[in-house]
Amino acid sequence: MIFQQILIHIFHKLNQERTISAPFHLLRGKRSGQTIQDVGIYHLHKYFGILPKLSRNKYDKELSALIEDQYLIVKEDGFYQLTKNATEKIKEMQNLPFDGWHYRGNEHIFFSRLSLIIQTLSHQKAGQMSFIPIQKDEQVQQWGKNFLKVNHYQDGQLQQKLLDELYESLEKSTIEEVGKNILGLRLSGYEMAGLTWQQISVHEKLNEMDLQLIYIASLHAWINVILLQSDQFQLLNQMVENIRIKNPLTGSAFQSAELFNNGHSIEQISKIRGLKMSTIEDHIVELAMNEPQFNVEQFVPSEDIKKILTAVDDYSTRKLKVLHEVVPHLSYFQLRLVLARGERVEA
Amino acid sequence: MLKLESVLNQFFGYSDFRPGQKEVIESVLKGQDVIALLPTGMGKSLCYQLPGYVFNQPVLIISPLLSLMQDQVDQMKQFKEKRVVALNSFLNPDQKRATIHNLHNYRFIFISPEMLLQEQVQHKLNSMQLSLIVVDEAHCISQWGFDFRPDYLRIGEVIAKEDRPPILALSATATEKVLGDIESYLKMKNTFKFIHSVDRPNIHLGKMLFQAREDKIDWMIDHVTQTAGPGIIYTTSRSKTESLSGRLLQSGIACAAYHGGMDPLDRQFIQQQFIDGTLEWIVATNAFGMGVHKQNVRQVIHESLPSNMANYMQEIGRAGRDGEDSLAILLYAEGDEELAKFIGIDDYPVDAHVDSYIGYRARKEQPASMIHNGEISETAFRVLDYWMQQLPPEGVKQQLTSMKYAKMRAVEEVMGLIDTNTCMREKLVHYFGQTLENRPNDCCQCCGIDYKNIILLRDNISRQSFHLNWEERIKKLLLGNS
Numbered sequence: 001m002i003f004q005q006i007l008i009h010i011f012h013k014l015n016q017e018r019t020i021s022a023p024f025h026l027l028r029g030k031r032s033g034q035t036i037q038d039v040g041i042y043h044l045h046k047y048f049g050i051l052p053k054l055s056r057n058k059y060d061k062e063l064s065a066l067i068e069d070q071y072l073i074v075k076e077d078g079f080y081q082l083t084k085n086a087t088e089k090i091k092e093m094q095n096l097p098f099d100g101w102h103y104r105g106n107e108h109i110f111f112s113r114l115s116l117i118i119q120t121l122s123h124q125k126a127g128q129m130s131f132i133p134i135q136k137d138e139q140v141q142q143w144g145k146n147f148l149k150v151n152h153y154q155d156g157q158l159q160q161k162l163l164d165e166l167y168e169s170l171e172k173s174t175i176e177e178v179g180k181n182i183l184g185l186r187l188s189g190y191e192m193a194g195l196t197w198q199q200i201s202v203h204e205k206l207n208e209m210d211l212q213l214i215y216i217a218s219l220h221a222w223i224n225v226i227l228l229q230s231d232q233f234q235l236l237n238q239m240v241e242n243i244r245i246k247n248p249l250t251g252s253a254f255q256s257a258e259l260f261n262n263g264h265s266i267e268q269i270s271k272i273r274g275l276k277m278s279t280i281e282d283h284i285v286e287l288a289m290n291e292p293q294f295n296v297e298q299f300v301p302s303e304d305i306k307k308i309l310t311a312v313d314d315y316s317t318r319k320l321k322v323l324h325e326v327v328p329h330l331s332y333f334q335l336r337l338v339l340a341r342g343e344r345v346e347a
Numbered sequence: 348m349l350k351l352e353s354v355l356n357q358f359f360g361y362s363d364f365r366p367g368q369k370e371v372i373e374s375v376l377k378g379q380d381v382i383a384l385l386p387t388g389m390g391k392s393l394c395y396q397l398p399g400y401v402f403n404q405p406v407l408i409i410s411p412l413l414s415l416m417q418d419q420v421d422q423m424k425q426f427k428e429k430r431v432v433a434l435n436s437f438l439n440p441d442q443k444r445a446t447i448h449n450l451h452n453y454r455f456i457f458i459s460p461e462m463l464l465q466e467q468v469q470h471k472l473n474s475m476q477l478s479l480i481v482v483d484e485a486h487c488i489s490q491w492g493f494d495f496r497p498d499y500l501r502i503g504e505v506i507a508k509e510d511r512p513p514i515l516a517l518s519a520t521a522t523e524k525v526l527g528d529i530e531s532y533l534k535m536k537n538t539f540k541f542i543h544s545v546d547r548p549n550i551h552l553g554k555m556l557f558q559a560r561e562d563k564i565d566w567m568i569d570h571v572t573q574t575a576g577p578g579i580i581y582t583t584s585r586s587k588t589e590s591l592s593g594r595l596l597q598s599g600i601a602c603a604a605y606h607g608g609m610d611p612l613d614r615q616f617i618q619q620q621f622i623d624g625t626l627e628w629i630v631a632t633n634a635f636g637m638g639v640h641k642q643n644v645r646q647v648i649h650e651s652l653p654s655n656m657a658n659y660m661q662e663i664g665r666a667g668r669d670g671e672d673s674l675a676i677l678l679y680a681e682g683d684e685e686l687a688k689f690i691g692i693d694d695y696p697v698d699a700h701v702d703s704y705i706g707y708r709a710r711k712e713q714p715a716s717m718i719h720n721g722e723i724s725e726t727a728f729r730v731l732d733y734w735m736q737q738l739p740p741e742g743v744k745q746q747l748t749s750m751k752y753a754k755m756r757a758v759e760e761v762m763g764l765i766d767t768n769t770c771m772r773e774k775l776v777h778y779f780g781q782t783l784e785n786r787p788n789d790c791c792q793c794c795g796i797d798y799k800n801i802i803l804l805r806d807n808i809s810r811q812s813f814h815l816n817w818e819e820r821i822k823k824l825l826l827g828n829s
């Protein structure tokens with residue numbers, strides 16, 4: 001049960017300091033200040049937005065299973081406690097190469113493009129250019145037409161070239177064999193239909209949810225390989241265009257960040273944008289999380305940073321309320337900034 | 348006079364028309380309004396596609412189902428028609444603007460009723476010359492139709508202009524009452540009606556009665572492992588498609604579940620596998636069928652009672668499109684009619700919805716928020732919203748009650764097929780206001796039927812297996828068998 005393991009892992013990282021709903025918002029990639037800050041504070045980047053369509057119903061079902069299997073105890077106030085079982089479970093957990101923060105569902109666009117191109121090339125090879133495209137999205141179809149034209153598909157050389165790139169990039173990746181098989185089975189072509197999740201589930205003896213999680217992690221790892229060696233994978237590199245999120249800030253945070261980087265103070269930004277100070281502070285925390293060059297010391301003296309981090313260790317908590325009691329002279333904003341940067345400041 | 352056969356040959360590659368097509372097309376070309384009732388699989392779409400090539404002006408096709416629309420556009424593109432477009436809510440604002448701007452350049456324009464009612468669309472359409480307006484699935488206009496869509500009622504208001512082009516209304520299943528509604532709501536004049544017999548003599552009608560529901564499952568597993576497909580099993584819920592297909596898979600049947608809630612890519616894989624013969628059986632809700640062009644479906648089994656005769660007719664009609672003998676079996680276990688009634692009215696507005704609707708109005712909130720607040724489904728809201736604009740609240744309640752009883756009666760009518768000792772085919776045909784001319788051999792369970800005469804035994808040849816290893820699979824996909 002990969003999904004359960006992931007949930008336990010997230011609950012573990014959240015250090016029992018959030019409610020049982022927090023993983024749900026994280027997995028769906030909710031773009032609220034709270035969820036985004038939690039990503040930074042608790043280092044949950046890999047799981048952010050890996051299941052944008054997860055339903056509450058499904059989530060609650062899995063949660064009940066965790067409770068039933070005694071991994072988790074839910075308290076009356078909506079908070080939770082992990083059991084010994086859970087700590088044991090984390091040790092045996094298989095580590096899937098998710099990179100949710102940088103893809104947020106865009107990995108599916110990459111695969112749509114790939115499957116449309118493979119379907120087309122497969123039919124071209126068979127001399128049968130009349131077929132119904134497997135991808136209905138107009139934008140993906142337009143992209144596909146353009147791709148084929150630009151790469152001179154009529155020469156008939158694309159098939160071999162793409163095959164070579166597929167073999168090489170997948171072999172270079174750390175994706176497990178089962179992940180590669182799933183990717184292959186979700187492709188279709190001339191007289192070869194893809195397999196449904198139900199069918200793959202029968203063959204691979206894994207449940208559908210787990211299959212889809214392996215599939216998503218495999219896509220993340222694969223795209224990362226393609227992007228790292230983009231000059232070697234000329235065709236695949238075109239397919240991953242605009243898939244990885246370059247600017248992970250939310251729209252509003254991005255605007256505030258621009259003003260901040262242009263030298264405006266928080267107060268000024270608040271006035272210019274007509275937003276509350278606290279909202280702008282959220283944006284600055286988000287910026288701090290995402291920009292390695294961000295200098296936390298402009299808001300928090302380095303001695304205080306050390307104090308906070310020591311308190312995190314001593315009390316083994318990232319809960320703002322507790323930390324605030326230890327260093328009462330610092331504001332919540334300052335605490336959040338330091339937590340958002342976490343270990344990087346220590347180093 | 349233009350030789351229609353040569354146009355048929357030139358654009359479609361057929362040498363002969365199917366029954367009805369030529370009469371309908373001739374009337375359309377003469378500029379007459381036409382209602383054509385043609386059974387599923389009898390080539391309804393040719394009735395407007397061929398005129399589209401004769402006329403040099405766009406044909407507008409109003410179609411209620413987005414998936415069906417997409418499918419028709421795909422089909423036409425597959426046959427190299429580039430000047431075809433679908434104008435529906437799938438388009439993003441930019442695509443929509445561009446499509447409307449270029450609308451006059453298309454030969455075939457598919458449009459949803461919602462889109463047709465939009466002002467910018469009407470503005471554009473008024474500036475163009477259309478050659479023909481097609482109303483597909485025209486029974487949706489009638490509240491007596493099995494699939495009433497209030498949006499459809501307003502089509503009449505929009506298209507009824509003095510200088511409008513002829514209207515072609517198409518349906519596969521409409522009773523006389525519904526035909527009358529179509530004609531009057533669309534304000535059609537001097538209408539030529541082509542009513543094809545709804546009877547499909549190559550589909551033989553079986554039925555099986557059981558004591559308990561579990562007995563149906565055992566019978567189906569037995570039947571499906573022994574007789575040959577390809578076939579479709581219709582059932583009522585998503586979870587049932589999954590559990591039943593699971594049981595059949597365990598019995599070694601190549602089958603798959605199919606329902607509206609599935610991943611879109613999964614649905615396409617299943618259609619493709621069914622068409623290329625990898626799958627023997629599909630276990631589906633009524634979401635499966637529209638736009639699946641498989642000619643050689645040999646069996647259709649109804650695991651539970653359909654909610655009305657029209658649905659039943661349409662679903663069994665997916666068998667035997669190639670004209671070869673096929674078998675439709677209706678299963679019944681005691682109490683099934685109660686279940687069917689419950690399902691029939693389950694997704695239908697009730698009095699409490701009327702009160703809630705009034706509450707929203709009084710609070711100056713959008714009643715449509717009822718959908719987002721989870722009070723009501725989208726389809727049920729469409730019906731409620733329509734009646735709330737037509738009648739005072741008490742009238743709406745009365746209306747809803749009488750529609751509810753109508754839906755329950757519709758189930759009773761299907762029960763008639765189970766209860767009858769006389770010809771099932773005759774009952775079915777009568778329902779559509781027609782008379783049965785001839786009875787085929789092995790007509791139905793009541794006239795006498797031997798399934799063995801109609802379908803073959805299942806052979807145990809192993810079917811094409813999937814290539815599971817990724818390296819082999821992508822190589823075969825890209826390079827074929829070379």
